[in-house]
Amino acid sequence: MQFNETHFVKAFGKHLRALRKAQHLSQEHLANDADIPINQIGRIERGEISTTIGTVFLIAKALNLPVKELFNFEKN
Structure with missing residues (x-):
């Protein structure tokens, strides 16, 4: 299976x-x-939207995690 933008957005949300x-x-x-x-959190988690880098920063800060941790997932 090819890993495309849709798969990436869904994998990001799942992570x-x-x-x-x-x-x-x-x-x-x-x-x-x-x-x-x-x-917006729900839509991101369901992979319905591709969020902005600014929102990723705010989420990482709220989770007390480095931004890169939000992108540390295997493609599924």
Whole structure:
């Protein structure tokens, strides 16, 4: 299977969900900490949208992780 943008966006969202759950955070809690709309977290995690680098920075900061950790996933 070819790894394209759609697969990457979905894999990113799946990884973000795993990182959030590993910290026992709800989508609402993460959204509040990152100061972004809660529905945006859900859409990112479901791979419905390709988010901005600015939003990635805010999410990483809210999770207290380096930005590169959000991209540390295997292609599935």
